[in-house]
Amino acid sequence: MTKVIKNGTIVTHDLTYKADVLIDGGRIVEIGPDLKADTQIDATGCYVMPGGIDPHTHLEMPFMGTYSADDFDSGTRAALAGGTTMVVDFALPSPGQGLLDALKMWDNKSTRAHCDYSFHMAVTWWGQQVFDEMETVVKERGINTFKHFMAYKGALMVQDDEMYASFQRLAELGAIALVHAENGDVVADLSAKLLAEGNTGPEGHAYSRPPQVEGEATNRAIMIADMAGVPLYVVHTSCEDSHEAIRRARQQGKRVWGEPLIQHLTLDESEYFNKDWDHAARRVMSPPFRNKQHQDSLWAGLQSGSLSVVATDHCAFTTAQKRTGLGDFTKIPNGTGGLEDRMPMLWTHGVATGRLTMNEFVAVTSANIAKILNCYPRKGAIRVGSDADIVVWDPEKEKTITADKQVSAIDYNVFEGQQVKGLPRFTLTRGHVAVHDGELRAEEGHGQFVKRPPKGAVSKALSSYKAITAPRPVGRSGIPASGV
């Protein structure tokens, strides 16, 4: 059964033009005028864009004594409802657990996915087993990105020497290092002091993680990545301190990317000072929301290209789960939702305000990350041969975001009450119409794992450059190099 998307305007990261898109067997097979097919999808008045890719989700993740509430079923349905057609989740070994063992757990959970997905691997401890298994993870499982937590002391956090060893191994394998950049030692100490002084509420979470701790860790990770010769991707970049480090590194020719979240772009720290404990606790995430100056910095980074991708870090906990931290903010499960809202919120606050062009919108919601993850142009593109992961975007369609109508399994929405303009009319996942004229028709198990080979263009370029510029002994006549 062929399908054709007709009467729309195609928008990719580099082009805007009118054409029809013909789909067969889950792929785009032709782009041009007057195409015919068995079924027709009407895109009159709409933009036909690559489906969104959210490179940062935590679905059914064991964390802080509980599991995040959205799993691969509700999470990927929420994604499709909002125009996102691929998610990249984190396989998280518990300390001492092997990487391949952890991957089996994520393989089991993800069979329910309604859209395509991939995994990043987390490095939560270091040892010979991790070193050895990294090769299989990269070469056989098609995972080329490994996350390191510089925070969550006593749980997921790794030390600098472990990170350096891991980064060197990734450089050898042609993979990419990811970091959660916050100084975990300082956060732990500040948290203990705040609690001792009676700062037990959710605002304590924000006080314990000021921008400086993120800036310091980002600088440190950039230095370690540079020494190891590995490209670095900094997840949830929330502030100028971290953005400044990334911007400076990029200007120096270092291979570093930054990923702001839609939450940090559109919500600010005043949320934590709300008198309603539940309201504030529901917004507890790491790093916390920042002030207007930091938000402006993030928007400027997206405009200028010093920041590359907008994600969600979707890690949703119910109010009941958040209440574990009543009387002690360090026990509030860290994380917020956003999968369903990322694209409409970014369009409304970015494209509709003139902060982003439509092409920049596509770049930061899909094409850039597909290139970084080494799955472009299979994903992130409207091209012949690409997967038919497509969103038919209606710029006139409006709604008010409310938990009552959301797909996510939790009982609130951090964007509650926000009016968004710009929503999917259709969302196609490998040719299957999962959103049909606004109605969700997703299929459990339709989602497939996307393998991402190592040695992408940036990894290759960096390893050549590091090899050429590596220290070499100076040959001096008459004196043997060994000095004997």
Ligand SMILES: NC(=O)NCCC(=O)O
């Ligand atoms: N971000 C957050 O608060 N929770 C999810 C885990 C992480 O990415 O740090």
Ligand SMILES: [Zn+2]
């Ligand atoms: Zn993180």
Ligand SMILES: [Zn+2]
């Ligand atoms: Zn995360």
